Amino acid sequence: MTQAEPERRSPGSDGLTLDQGRGRVVALRVEDRRGVLQRVVNLLGRRGFGIATCSVGASSEPGVAAISLRVDVGAQAPEQVKRQLEKLIDVVSVDDVTEAGPVEWSSALVRLRPEAAERALGGLRAPVRGSLVRHQGDRAVAALGGPPEALAQALSGLGQEEEVEWVSSGPLVLLAQPAQQGPGWAPSLGGA
Amino acid sequence: MTTAATLDQPRAAAAAETGRTGAELLLEALVREGVTTAFGIPGGANLPIYQQLPRFPLRHVLVRHEQGAAHMADGYARASGRVGVCLATSGPGALNLITGLATAHFDSVPVVAITGQVAAASIGTDSFQESDMIGSSLSVTKHSYQVLDAAEIPSVVEEAFHIARTGRPGAVLIDIPKDVQMQRVTEVRERIRRRRPHRAPGASDAGLLDRAAELLSAAERPVILAGRGVAISGAQSELCRLAEAGDIPVGTTLLGTGIFPNPHPLSLGLVGFMGTGYCNRAVTHCDLLLMVGMRADDRVTCRLDEFAPRAEHIVHVNIDPAELGKTVRADCQIVGDAGEVLAGLRRRMAPRPRPAWRAQVDVWRERHPLRYPRNGRLQPQEVLAACNQHLGADDVTVADVGLNQIWAALAWSGRRPGHFLNSGGQGTMGFALPAAIGAQAACPERRVLSVSGEGGFVMTLQELATAAEARLPVKAVILNNRQLGMVRQFQDDFYGGVRSQVDHVLTPDFSLLARAFGCFGATVRRGEELGPALDQAFAHRGPAVVDCWIDPEANVYPIVPLGKGLSDFVECPLP
Secondary structure (H helix, E strand, O other), X not given: OOOOOOOOOOHHHHOOOOOOOOEEEEEEEEEOOOOXXXXXXXXXXXXXXXXXXXXXXXXXXXXXXXXXXXXXXXXXXXXXXXXXXXXXXXXXEEEEOXXXXXXXXXXXXXXXXXXXXXXXXXXXOOOOEEEEEEEEOOEEEEXXXXXXXXXXXHHHHHHHOOOOEEEEOOOEEEOOOOOOOOOOOOHHHOOO | OHHHHHHHHHHHHHHHHHOEEHHHHHHXXXXXXXXXXXXXXXXXXXXXXXXXXXXXXXXXXXXXOHHHHHHHHHHHHHHHOOOEEEEEOOOHHHHOOHHHHHHHHHOOOOEEEEEEEOOHHHOOOOOOOOOOHHHHHHHHOOEEEEOOOHHHHHHHHHHHHHHHHOOOOOEEEEEEEHHHHHOEEOOOOOOOOOOOOOOOOOOOOHHHHHHHHHHHHHOOOEEEEEOHHHHHHOOHHHHHHXXXXXXXXEEEOOOOOOOOOOOOOOEEEEOOOOOOHHHHHHHHHOOEEEEEOOOOOHHHHOXXXXXXXXXXXXXXXXXXXXXXOOOOOOOEEEEOOXXXXXXXXXXXXXXXXXXXXXXXXHHHHHHOOOOOOOOOOOOHHHHHHHHHOOOOOOOEEEEOOOHHHHHHHHHOOOOOOOOEEOOOOOOOOOOHHXXXXXXXXXXXXXXXXXXXXXXXXXXXOOHHHHXXXXXXXOXXXXXXXXXXXXXXXXXXXXXXXXXXXXXXXXXXXXXXXXXXXXXXXXXXXXXXXXXXXXXXXXHOOOOEEEEEEOOOOOOOOOEOOOOOOHHHOEOOOOO
């Protein structure tokens, strides 16, 4: 068997974009401890993985925080993301759910004129949803949510409106069913 | 009210006095972990620890630079298999440990570093001698802690040692603010953790072992490459048994030097960039490659797409799953302890002689012997052979980095792992002397030889003072070619022959310098001076330096030109 010489890293892997085919969707559960995000981000950066999106917050388990990531593996073997993250002591579990068809959900806040906001909300198509969350002076802020690609499409559709500004979050990730352990890989082997 | 409060004050003070300080809890915990020796320097932010230190049964070796402390802890750990401990104050003291921690961590050596930190309330304000040790050490440690409550110190120390020594060993850092070292507590607290940080890897997947044994049995031209993981696992006899049962030649990585007997009919010696020609040929022509307890970095593989190109199957065994498939994409990846996997494979594999393959390897061994020029000038191989005569089977050699490292590895005739130490992953110049001092502290009954070039030696030579003061009688041999030799060889061979900034026009008189530090010193400029100088150095009761002026044109051969494959090695030109 001949070993592949690693390709040069493409510039795209350093930005907030996800190259199709090299992207992994990863759901992490971590000890909810100061500095844990720094450890995750440092590791990914050091290993040459690009972070396309990252969402951090609480989980249903007390003391455990959830981190949802979309990662560009660059020239590395895809399974390296999970194996490297499992080496972090404060990481409780890592699931590479790319092939498992996870539920992914992103949010966005959009600021625009009230009449434009009504137009925008009225034009949303499922599964993207939205509602008006504040009306202040001559501006309104709407909150939108949906699967990341559908939401991105909805947001790009707002481009015709004047003076529109929006921010969006990376997707949260959850499997519709509890994760199954893959064959041959006990989670306890995490890089001890 | 005032009266009552006043009356209560002494009682409150007495209650506070009954607890123990963070510094005491730390030192107690170290003793509980079996620590007997630590290397370090006191400073502003770890004084509470040093105030308590004399009360505890710990030998503290006062070093001259914190990098030396980290390398000593590393050498101590490599030579003894125990966790090495180093201490430093905040800011520059702690930052000076970083190179040493990286060196240990890259080579899977268990080291625990304890750094003082500015008071908790001052963290983040850029106060005097503040450094972000968690941030600074993230990529060179297995884990790190900043302890903000003294009550957690015992459980942090216990966990840190567990992490450092289990699974794939590595470096762990514990950063303790000065006020936490002084904080008095009456009760300790367990840290809650949801995943046990390190479990011993379970039994390796039996199906994978069956598959690997099947591949091994069926192979016509198998080769085993083995690394430091075999030494950590204590699996050198198991490796030998498997190789002999299957008549399989064995090459080792630099860090694996000593895990397979050499000479031995199946020994291929060192693999890789500066490996033996016959080992690199065997890897290039094998139809099955078993890599065990090694990472397969670029110094081993050279050009990755030409590594083991005829191997129909590659079996890779490592205790760290992240090392599997990282560079070499093996088709059979086994997570597990080297010894257990080797034993499992041997049980499943049918013994089988492979005379044709052995004969082929012998042809390569004869065609590509290790050789060096004899031109009347002192050759490094002559110095190393003379040194080896002073060393017994239990003694330790610590090599620095550069030409001296490869010469020493190729010349090393010992048979035991943990007796030839060097910085393989980081290639840290200046490693040898302090690591040898650490090894000597771990093994007072053994002779410890440090081999350096003069370039690496001057990077940490202040530790001669440590060796003399702590009565650690290391013998330091300098292979002095008055230049940065490996860089010079690279410039000659790969960078158009432009010798740029490699000459040490002025090197100190190391013999005088050694005496200035309270050590024995001798200079060897001709072959006939070598024997007497080494006799005196090894007879001397304290540390000694023997400065050997070797042929400045001496190179390492064979060598694989940069960017080439293993089989493109260049050999020593024939006279």
